[in-house]
Amino acid sequence: MLNLVERAAGETLTFEERLAKAAQTVDHRLGELLPPVDLRPSELHSAMRYSCLAPGKRLRPVLCLLAAQAVGALPIRALDAACAVEMIHCFSLIHDDLPAIDNDDLRRGRPTCHVQFGEAVAILAGDALFALAFDTLARVEGDPAAVLRSMRVLTHAVGSDGLVGGETVDILSEGKAVDRDTLDYIHTRKTGALISAAAEIGAILGGGTEVQIRKLREYGEKIGLAFQIADDVLNETGTSEQLGKAVGSDRERQKATYPALYGLEASRVRALELADESAKLVEGMHQEQMLTAIARYSVERLN
Amino acid sequence: MLNLVERAAGETLTFEERLAKAAQTVDHRLGELLPPVDLRPSELHSAMRYSCLAPGKRLRPVLCLLAAQAVGALPIRALDAACAVEMIHCFSLIHDDLPAIDNDDLRRGRPTCHVQFGEAVAILAGDALFALAFDTLARVEGDPAAVLRSMRVLTHAVGSDGLVGGETVDILSEGKAVDRDTLDYIHTRKTGALISAAAEIGAILGGGTEVQIRKLREYGEKIGLAFQIADDVLNETGTSEQLGKAVGSDRERQKATYPALYGLEASRVRALELADESAKLVEGMHQEQMLTAIARYSVERLN
Numbered sequence: 256m257l258n259l260v261e262r263a264a265g266e267t268l269t270f271e272e273r274l275a276k277a278a279q280t281v282d283h284r285l286g287e288l289l290p291p292v293d294l295r296p297s298e299l300h301s302a303m304r305y306s307c308l309a310p311g312k313r314l315r316p317v318l319c320l321l322a323a324q325a326v327g328a329l330p331i332r333a334l335d336a337a338c339a340v341e342m343i344h345c346f347s348l349i350h351d352d353l354p355a356i357d358n359d360d361l362r363r364g365r366p367t368c369h370v371q372f373g374e375a376v377a378i379l380a381g382d383a384l385f386a387l388a389f390d391t392l393a394r395v396e397g398d399p400a401a402v403l404r405s406m407r408v409l410t411h412a413v414g415s416d417g418l419v420g421g422e423t424v425d426i427l428s429e430g431k432a433v434d435r436d437t438l439d440y441i442h443t444r445k446t447g448a449l450i451s452a453a454a455e456i457g458a459i460l461g462g463g464t465e466v467q468i469r470k471l472r473e474y475g476e477k478i479g480l481a482f483q484i485a486d487d488v489l490n491e492t493g494t495s496e497q498l499g500k501a502v503g504s505d506r507e508r509q510k511a512t513y514p515a516l517y518g519l520e521a522s523r524v525r526a527l528e529l530a531d532e533s534a535k536l537v538e539g540m541h542q543e544q545m546l547t548a549i550a551r552y553s554v555e556r557l558n
Numbered sequence: 559m560l561n562l563v564e565r566a567a568g569e570t571l572t573f574e575e576r577l578a579k580a581a582q583t584v585d586h587r588l589g590e591l592l593p594p595v596d597l598r599p600s601e602l603h604s605a606m607r608y609s610c611l612a613p614g615k616r617l618r619p620v621l622c623l624l625a626a627q628a629v630g631a632l633p634i635r636a637l638d639a640a641c642a643v644e645m646i647h648c649f650s651l652i653h654d655d656l657p658a659i660d661n662d663d664l665r666r667g668r669p670t671c672h673v674q675f676g677e678a679v680a681i682l683a684g685d686a687l688f689a690l691a692f693d694t695l696a697r698v699e700g701d702p703a704a705v706l707r708s709m710r711v712l713t714h715a716v717g718s719d720g721l722v723g724g725e726t727v728d729i730l731s732e733g734k735a736v737d738r739d740t741l742d743y744i745h746t747r748k749t750g751a752l753i754s755a756a757a758e759i760g761a762i763l764g765g766g767t768e769v770q771i772r773k774l775r776e777y778g779e780k781i782g783l784a785f786q787i788a789d790d791v792l793n794e795t796g797t798s799e800q801l802g803k804a805v806g807s808d809r810e811r812q813k814a815t816y817p818a819l820y821g822l823e824a825s826r827v828r829a830l831e832l833a834d835e836s837a838k839l840v841e842g843m844h845q846e847q848m849l850t851a852i853a854r855y856s857v858e859r860l861n
Contacts, residue, residue, distance in 0.1 A: 290718055295743065296726040299718050350685060355677035374658035378681065379726050382653060382688070386717035389692050393709040399702035406696040406709070414689035415593055415602050423599040423682050440598065 270548045277320055277330075278313035285338050288391055302372040302380035303387070307345040309363045315453040316341045318478075318549065322457025322471045325540040326464070333457045335395050336405055340453045342388035343409065347418050347449075349381040356426060385413075397460065405456040412452035421445035425511065433511035441511055446486075447479030454478075470536045474546065477533035481553040484526040487512040488519060489556055523557050530554045573851045580623055581616035583633075588641050591694055605675040605683035606690070610648040612666045618756040619644045621781070621852065625760025625774045628843040629767070636760045638698050639708055643756045645691035646712065650721050650752075652684035659729060688716075700763065708759045715755035724748035728814065736814035744814055749789075750782030757781075773839045777849065780836035784856040787829040790815040791822060792859055826860050833857045 268276070289307055290300045316337035323333035352359040352367040353374065360370050369377035392409060395402050411417055421444025428437060454475030458468040491514050513522040530550045537546040571579070592610055593603045619640035626636035655662040655670040656677065663673050672680035695712060698705050714720055724747025731740060757778030761771040794817050816825040833853045840849040 296718070296723050296730065298730060299723060299726045303718065346685075350681055353681065355681060375729050376726065378653055378656065378658060379722050381685075382649075382716075383718040383722045385685070385688055386713050386720070386722065390710060390713035390717060393706050393713060399706050402706060403696050403702050407693060410689050410693035410696060413685075414693060415599065415606065415686040417689070419682050419686045419689065420599050420602060423602040423679065426678050427599065427601060 270545070270552070273545060274312070274317060274549075274552075277317040278311075280330075280334070281313045281316040281320075281337055281341060282308060284334055285341060288335070288338050288342075288387070290387075298372065298376055299380055299383055302368055302376050303384055305371060306349050306368045306380065307342060307384060309345075309365060311363055313341060314482075314549070315344050315450055318450065318475065319453040319457035321542050321545055321549070322454040322463075322475075323461030324457075325471060325537060325542045325546060326458050326461040326467045327541055328461030332397065332462075333460045335391050336456050336460055337453070339388040339392040339409065340449065340456065342384045342391065343413055343418075344449060346381045346384040346388065347413070347422070349377055349384070351422055353377065356422070395460065401459055401462075405459050408452050408455050408459065412448040417444050417448040417452075421448065428511050430509040433516065435516060438511050438513065438516055442480055442483045442513070443476065446483035447476050450479035450482070451475030467540070470540075474533045474536040474550075477529045477536070478550055478553050481526045481529040481533065481550070484513045484522050484529070485554050485557050487514055488522050488526070491519060493556070526554045526557060573848070573855070576848060577615070577620060577852075577855075580620040580633075581614075583637070584616045584619040584623070584640055584644060585611060587637055588644060591638070591641050591645075591690070593690075601675065601679055602683055602686055605671055605679050606687055608674060609652050609665075609671045609683065610645060610687060612648075612668060614666055616644060617785075617852070618647050618753055621753065621778065622756040622760040624845050624848055624852070625757040625766075625778075626764030627760075628774060628840060628845045628849060629761050629764040629770045630844055631764030635700065635765075636763045638694050639759050639763055640756070642691040642695040642712065643752065643759065645687045645694065646716055646721075647752055649684040649687040649691065650716070650725070652680055652687070654725055656680060659725070698763065704762055704765075708762050711755050711758050711762065715751040720747050720751040720755075724751065731814050733812040736819065738819060741814050741816065741819055745783055745786045745816070746779065749786035750779050753782035753785065754778030770843070773843075777836045777839040777853075780832045780839070781853055781856050784829045784832035784836065784853070787816045787825050787832070788857050788860050790817055791825050791829070794822060796859070829857045829860060 285307055289304050292301050292304060294300055319333050319337035319340055320330040324330050348362060349368045351357050352362055353369055359367055361367065367377075368380060372380065388409070389406065392402065392406055395405070413419060415423075421441050424437065425441045425445060428441070451472050452475070455468060455472040458471040463471070490512065513525070517525070530553055533550040534547040537543050540546065588610055592607050595604050595607060597603055622636050622640035622643055623633040627633050651665060652671045654660050655665055656672055662670055664670065670680075671683060675683065691712070692709065695705065695709055698708070716722060718726075724744050727740065728744045728748060731744070754775050755778070758771060758775040761774040766774070793815065816828070820828070833856055836853045837850040840846050843849065
């Protein structure tokens with residue numbers, strides 16, 4: 256594993272420790288933003304918290320915080336926006352896991368939301384997280400024009416030309432021969448869109464220049480694609496522990512994947528290239544070390 | 559039927575004609591805002607347009623336009639926000655109709671979205687409309703602080719303390735004895751929240767005073783409740799043509815309704831009272847005549 260070391264105020268933290276610390280900050284704030292379970296409707300709030308506070312790397316919100324720091328701002332400036340991004344991620348996981356869509360029973364090593372709470376509550380919990388994400392973003396303090404710009408980045412990332420569009424093409428392509436254009440369409444939207452939005456929003460709320468905002472958006476796009484390719488490869492070669500779901504499930508479902516179209520080795524090479532390209536984009540920025548480490552981390556599991 | 563007559567520039571329009579004209583304006587703009595069917599993913603965009611452009615009264619967006627006019631602004635100031643409100647309404651109809659929730663096959667006299675396009679596409683089309691609503695609102699021109707305030711009104715109206723919360727308590731209460739508090743909780747959120755938000759957002763974007771904004775919000779709350787009670791009554795006594803769905807379906811499903819708890823006559827009286835109270839709130843405002851007519855229209859079918 257990577258072992259980047261930072262020394263500050265007598266502290267020695269590895270990359271993983273810094274990542275975990277940032278994720279904790281996000282989890283703490285998420286816990287405050289999510290409605291309490293004793294507030295009506297209790298079942299809905301339980302389901303929202305169950306899915307949104309499930310153990311996870313919090314890659315997207317952490318990237319959002321790092322992007323704000325990368326352009327010279329304090330991470331707190333982007334903390335609520337980072338939580339909004341994570342809520343959107345969780346909403347999309349809940350809906351994608353539904354029986355009518357991917358029909359997954361296991362997520363992050365635990366029963367999926369509809370298995371735990373029933374389909375109706377799962378659908379509604381996804382919807383409520385969606386609403387809470389935009390509510391949270393609409394309450395961010397600072398320049399209202401910058402907040403509205405962040406909002407447009409997030410709505411685009413999630414809409415019919417983003418996450419939801421990618422998921423639609425993905426499920427409608429199951430069992431069909433998929434060309435490279437379609438695979439790119441799916442991957443850039445299903446995974447790339449939100450990761451890229453996370454970095455872009457952090458840069459916007461951190462007060463970055465247009466050049467910095469563009470570079471961090473592109474960094475996010477490349478990281479997102481690298482992650483998705485790595486996931487595709489691991490779905491073929493990994494263990495179910497690494498994946499948190501069944502191995503070979505993509506192939507079984509005849510899902511469009513990188514290895515299916517390009518082969519395992521070419522996929523691995525492409526993911527490594529993307530990690531390098533993304534690292535170049537953040538050269539000279541604050542937090543370059545962490546951002547580069549995340550780029551490497553996205554493909555780490557392939558080595 | 560009501561037959562309010564307005565004479566302007568040689569025109570003589572009845573209330574229904576003015577309502578229909580405003581609805582046409584909304585439909586035209588919705589047609590522009592919704593992604594075209596020939597854009598990928600075509601099935602998703604077809605489903606979004608099918609549900610969002612289905613024939614309807616467009617009560618919520620028309621109220622939004624009227625509220626902007628009520629505080630002295632041109633209706634165009636609130637047109638895109640009005641479309642955003644209608645998109646949210648359509649998203650909630652699509653998800654509520656799903657087999658796992660209300661399992662309705664018929665909506666506005668046509669097959670529901672999941673019957674027409676399949677469950678997966680219906681869930682995703684609802685999600686995409688949700689995203690498009692906030693995207694549309696985030697692009698509204700004008701004072702960014704007022705736009706963000708409208709956004710917060712809309713996110714609250716739709717979230718776990720609004721539409722989605724109301725729907726959750728509604729389905730979890732099926733087949734159970736429901737008290738008056740619970741029925742109020744459901745009705746104010748399932749129907750009242752979005753109608754009230756529509757009026758409030760129109761008043762905010764129209765540049766209304768705090769008093770005007772509050773009055774129009776309360777006007778919307780009362781109209782919303784009046785409509786819901788009228789719907790409950792008609793579900794018992796109306797024809798399936800009036801309803802666009804099967805008569806007595808609420809009773810069959812043991813849904814919490816006003817008539818079930820208060821009786822038909824008391825429900826009818828309460829709805830008429832609410833219509834009167836809402837009309838009083840808009841006394842002296844521009845568009846008083848139309849707003850009062852809508853108040854009466856909400857309970858018209860009960861006479």
